[in-house]
Amino acid sequence: MPILEHLWIIPLLPLLGATVNGLLGRTWPNKIINSVAIGATGLSFLAALEAVREFFLLSSEQIPWVKQYFSWIEAGNFRAGFDLQVDQLTLVMLLVVTGVGWLIHIYSTGYMAHEGGYYRFFAYLNLFMFFMLILVLAANYVLLFVGWEGVGLASYLLIGFYFLRKSAADAGKKAFIVNRIGDFGFMLGMFLLFRTFGTLDFVKLFDKATPLSAEALGHLGTLTVACLLLFMGAAGKSAQIPLYVWLPDAMEGPTPVSALIHAATMVTAGVYVVARSHVLFMHAPTAMLVVAVVGCATALFAATIGLVQTDIKKVLAYSTVSQLGYMFLACGVGAFSAGVFHLMTHAFFKALLFLAAGSVIHAMGGEQDMLRMGGLSKKIKWTYVTMLTGTLAIAGIPPLAGFFSKDSILLNAYLSENSGPNVGHILYAAGLFTALLTSFYMFRLIFLIFFGKERYDEHHVHVHESPKSMLIPLAILAVLSIVGGWLAAPAFWGKSDYFAKFLEPVFAAPGGSEAGTAEAVAHALETPLAIIAVLTALAGLLAAYWLYVKQPSKSDSLAKSFRGVYQTLLHKYYVDEFYSAVVVRPLLWLSTNVFWKTVDVSIIDGAVNGIAEGITVVGDGTRRAQSGNTRSYAVWVVVGAIVIVAVIFWPHVRPVLGVAR
Amino acid sequence: MFPRTDDLLRALPELLWCGFGMFAMLLQPFVRSRHFFTVLALVGAVAGTGAAFVAGATPGEGFYGLIESDVFSFFFRLLIGMVAVLVVLAADSYLHRENLPFAEFYALLLFATAGMGVLASARELLTAFIGLELSSISSYILAGFRRDSMKSSEASLKYFLLGSFATAFFLYGIALVYGATGTTNLSRMDDADPGSSLLKLGLSLILIGIGFKVAAAPFQIWTPDVYEGAPTPVTALFSAGPKAAAFALLLRIFASVPAATHFWFWAFWVLAALTMFAGNLGALLQTNVKRLLAYSSIAHAGYILVAFAAVTFMANDLKGGAAPAYAAVLFYLLSYALVKIGAFTIVSEIGGWGEKNLTLDDYAGLAQRQPVAAALLSLYLLSLLGLPVTAGFFGKFYIFKAAVNSHLIWLAVLMAINSIIGAYYYLRVIVVMYMREGSAEAMAAAPVRFPVAVNVVLAITGIGTVYFGLFPNQVLNLILQPNLIAR
């Protein structure tokens, strides 16, 4: 089994691409750079496929398949190896990452054709692929953390790709730092796990964790704390409340980047980690609840913001945040496979949407404000069609991918027994409402861009369809986001959901809730819930249609009438302002005025110099005694005489500290 | 009744020094060549120093117990002789530059040396007193040797007045001790009753007299003025010679009079503390290098006194605690003498005619103008500062050791603090030499060419400083033997 034996090939190829392009690409023509970058990713995609083939030949006890290559860190009883691991979950991620990644590489060749720093872009992109693959292939938390930080770095570089723009540089920095805050939690989580289990290798660790008894709800046991810490990291990476703030800004990066990193792959790493650590989470209901609630809240929250954004990419960004919330909701209610399923489908259609948006922007010559578009449907038909597909998918219109994944999430939310049924129902309701909002703002987007009259002046903007290199990926992704969901389709006519089946060995291992219980109840509820979901989606569609096609004026008047709400949403609930006022500025002020100027300069250094000053003053005094007058000198001699005589004759004038025995 | 030959041998160094001094005086009217006297003095000094070996070879007491020829006096005679030799060499060019009478200078130098030798070998207070006077009176004259210079004469006057003032105390002390014990011979005082307050008082007054000589605060008061005013080679002599001799006498008294140690411990504790601070603090703001070195020599007297406190504390069991303490004093005196003479020699050469260039500004950029001189001066300063690879470091280390050994932790800590304070002004000189640019004309001026004699002095002191810093063994073996002092 060539590939499974040499798993390292898969991540290494992009790394090679990155190195070659990064070091030598400076002077090369785009063609060569393309071929290197695309070749590298393409090959690793093929390798991934081969890995899948070989994987199916493995006997079940060979799974998870772990290869230890070399040990990377060793100290005392701690060892972190460069160990790669393959199981069903990994495979899914592997395919998504390499596949989508490859498509987006192809797309980028067209999109970035006229940008400066072409080689840099692809080098970064490949670098990202490398780290992302490390992340999904890692067989222990530490190696996973490598990928984790690495993708952060790549995203930092790519967001700041236009580093001449301050906003871009800021956004990159923000992304990295906010992620670091998450990583802080993630690291502590790792430490705690190591302290508890003495290892950080997934297999060993989970084997040890499985027999443990689940901790009671609301009780902060080791596992709960560890899970919460891990989730903190996940929240950072996957832009959940309260750490989501970086993702919208991250749209400063080139659109393909947004598609690849900030929609399809990197941001889902958090979900992947939670799914990967499901064994631990199953033992920590409290943590599960937190995950579910946070996910749900994020979904809703981001959706509301998405309603009023006018920047096409911002809308998509918030929708991404919202969809990620869905995935966490799924994980939170124990439906890990559903979460991962949504992760996959989302990867398809969100990548599609972003790329389409990119194509639109490309067509509009860089324009991103939807209010300055409109009526493009005929001018750029392909883009229109693909984007519509994506929208339908995300809105959850059957039989597109989004429908199935979202449906199973809602179902599981509804069914979740985790902390009493009504909690589950609340989550369900919120999820449903989010679905409504989602379809509303997505169609709003469609209508604003493609329908109505042109709101731009023809003379400056020459709308033109994008090149093949961009359209083909769009097409492929469109197809995927149609059929991508059918894996789960059989669930409806009584058969079981293939995707869940496929992942079962991973998730069902610790007797996860979904397998047994859901199956039975599911069939009863499957259809009604699905219908409700579809109706909500349609409702959203109609609302959008009414507001933005039938009578566009209405929307503005609406905005006016609910000014407060509108402004709040427009300014994203003023969260950024809040953070900068509560965290950033105080910290800077504290550091400057208290720590640096006061403590360092005034107190400590002041003390040091003060002592010096004092001694100097005393020294000057001593010098003054040297008056040059012989008579005074004589008196000094007498003084000395008296001192000596006194010390010798009267014991009690002797220094106290004379002798320390 | 002519003294026995052994006695003469035991006193040979002093006799030789005096003899050559007298010789120089006699020849002065007839010989014009200045080099002649330099050579003569050199020969005399070396001869006396060599005679120290002879004296050392005939141990025992001489002149009815007035003097003692033992390892101790051997060491000090060597030390003093070395000082004399170095000063003779260093003085030559100076006397020439300042156009001063050679014969008289060298004669006085040799007499002073003889006086110190007596002081170091005397075991009887009156003899010590004569020795003291011999060296002091010569010193008074030497201090005022640059007659035309106001400073020089003032130095001479102050030194003389205060010196004889202190001598009076010393003498009165002797009188009282005589009254208390019925003798002035140290070797007969070992059974002196420690309780006798007359003895206490006498020893206190003696301590005052010696304290003045070694410039212990608050008797240090005269030191800076005299050192600054006196001709620089003479200052070099002062800082090294009389101090060593006076300390020698003190040690001698310790070794012989058990009673003394009991009284003196606390006195030394206080003196040491005061002296260290007086010296270092006073030097802190000095801009005149010569004066700065004067203050620093006060500080070092303080360090030595720390060792004395240790000695007194350890009473006088030469086997155990005291031996290292004695060794500490002796080694420190050696290293210190080397360094101080070297430093003052450079100062005197840089000072130029009429000792004009003495301020720090004159030393600015010296490292570029005269790298070797700057490097050497830095070496001496570092040794004074007590940085490793110099004799000064090992000396300080030994004193620390003695202090800690006698549980004088706090005194050790005070000393530590002082060496930090000291570091500041020593570094300042180095900083000026290396890190400041000199004034334009100073940099333009041709570098001062050091005459051979001076180079010899610098070579000896420099090499000695490093050598004893790295390989102190020989010296230690000499001064660490239990029968160091005859008791």
Add this chain to the structure above:
Amino acid sequence: MIPTNYYVVLSAILFGLGVLAFIFKRNIISIFMSIELMLNAVNLAFVAFSQAMHKVDGQVFVLFVIVVAAAEAAVGLAIIILTARNRQSLNVERVDLLKL
């Protein structure tokens, strides 16, 4: 019969007066004289002790002290002359070129 300590106490008083004089006088010569006074006090003490203990050496010391005093006198007066010549004053307080 006069108790010895009469003499010694007297010598102490004289010595003290000498110290006092040293501090009190301004004229260099007078100061020098006060030193001589102190030396005399010492001599008195020596003689008193030696006589009390029937020992001769005390008196020998006195002789030595006198010699030393003479020598000191010679040198001291020379120095004084030198000073007086350098600066037309015998006031010790005016001799303060070297200070600080």
Add this chain to the structure above:
Amino acid sequence: MTATLIIFFVLAALAVGGALSLIFQKHPIHSALSLIVVMVALAGLYLLMGAEFVAAVQIIVYGGAIMVLFVFVIMLLNAGIEEHTNFSKLAGFPGLLLAFALTGFIAATIARATDTVQAASQPGNIASTRDLSNMIFRDFVYPFELTSFLILVAVLGAIVLAQRETRP
């Protein structure tokens, strides 16, 4: 109260008085004269104790040679009334106070401490000059020789310092 005692006190008073006048005389010459008084008084005391030789030397060398030297120098430099400057803060009241304290202490200590020496002294069997010479030329020959060098130094010093013209 015996005659000797009276003589002692007279001489003592003379000495102390001389010392005091040495202090309080304005003109150095008067100070010198009062110092001579002290010396003479001390000579008397030596005689009283039966140390004739010392007394003689005291008169001849001290009172004679040394003090004459002083007077001579005073004349040479024709020193006038000493000017009454007070540059030294320390040497004012505090200095005198300290000096008194020291004196008092020393005197007191001695007064209490001379028990170590015999309380009374009896004249008569006092050392003869022969013993003295023995002492000097045998026991103390070394310091004695040294004193010769000392005097040599003194002469030398006088020459070096006091001679007027500087040599070429």
Add this chain to the structure above:
Amino acid sequence: MSSLFQGGHLLSILIFFPAVGSLALLLLRSDDHVFIRRIALIVSVAEFLFSLLLLRGAALTSGDYRLGEYGRWITTPPIHYHLGVDGISLFLVILTTFLTPISVLASWSSISHRVKEFFVMLLMLEVGVIGVFLSLDLFLFFLFWEVMLIPMAMLIGIWGHERRIYAAVKFVLYTMAGSILMLVGIIWLYNATGTFDLPTIQQMIQTGTLVLEPRAEMLLFLAFFVAFAVKVPLFPLHTWLPDAHVEAPTAGSVMLAGVLLKMGTYGMIRFCLPLFPDAARRAAPWVAALAIIGIIYGALVALVQPNLKKLVAYSSVSHLGFVVLGIFAFRNISMQGAVFQMLAHGISTGALFLLVGMLYDRRHTFEISEYGGLATPMPKLAAFFLVAALASMGLPMLNGFVGEFLVLLGTYQSHWQWASWAALGVIFSACYLLWSYQRVFFGEVANDKNKTLPDASVRERFILVTMSIVMLWMGIGSTYFTRRTAAASQTVIDQVEPQRPYEARVAAGVAAVVKALVGNTNNLRDAVEIPAAEGAKR
């Protein structure tokens, strides 16, 4: 002792070869700067190659000292010329010998006046530092410790910038103030033990031959600790560092940050812990507190520095805080982390100082506000700077990560609160580095002076590539180092906290690792898994 005689006189050669070199420089009366530079370079490179021989000689099997040299030096008190190297000092020496040629190259063109003296001082500095790392006799150690001061002060004071003299004097006095008390402590210890020989004293303390009463032990501990804490520098004693760094020439900063600071932490490992275990244990919470304060405080102060070099200087305060924390957590893991962090910091911060120096050579200012948008005129330099910054903020696969991670991991095992607080530093380091990086390199070129700045020259590129490669290697092949430091740090731990079953297991593991290394490396993995024997085998 006999084992001490193997290996010839490599250590002495290591110490004195640079001295000889500098002497040669001093004596040869050439004012040809290029020639002098060449000589210096050759000497330092040769020294580096010599030091590599240590890797061959140094053994891994046990924590004791290797390649020892033991000679009588001073008879009374018995002071010996006793050298030795173990896993901890091994790499510190190599770090020194590695950074010296780098510094020589770095000052190739930026030092133009009094060139000869400069390189002499640089080499003398190397002598002092290596001596400190290799000497096993307290007296000898102190000797080198003090000797090293003067060359460094000279480097700062002569070739520094505006306030160089103030900085130099401050540096010396600060350090002396600490070390002089250490001297008293050393002597006190001598009085208690009768020897200056480190291994002997360690043995006495381990075997209980020497028992210090608590108060005395604590005083001694402090006497040593303060001296080291000044050098590190630990939080309240750090104020000399910014001045020294800002004023020092590039080479000076590199040596200062790269090596001299390590002398402090090295001293803690070598002396404070083994000699005064109880005191160390009692003091640990306070020390840790200071270290943590240092980590966070240093980072925050760095965050707001307008002066680029000061920023890096304060970052050192923060990073060294990790080291101290790792040492005083008394865990094998954290200890190795600390050692590794020393090396990593030496390289990455050294690189940062080199880069800052290169910027200074071009613009003669450290003010961040003067820069901006430099990525456009000098992309290469920007790239290297980014690598160094990332390494220093602890990005995995670069050297900074391993050290910090191990320190935190190890510390967490015993004191989770400490680790949790310290981990905040990870966030802040990202803040100040990225922010300053952005302000210097990103954005449009605001200042016209910056428009035409030349990119990295060949020489500079060579330096930077070397540094980057080392960073990468240390980040990926960290085991190469940790396997060699394992035994030594375990020994230290055993001396501080004897009889602890958990650590004993670790020791077994280490032994196994070593066996595996000595034998064929295939069964290495099994060896490694012995300590954590649990977990399914496949």
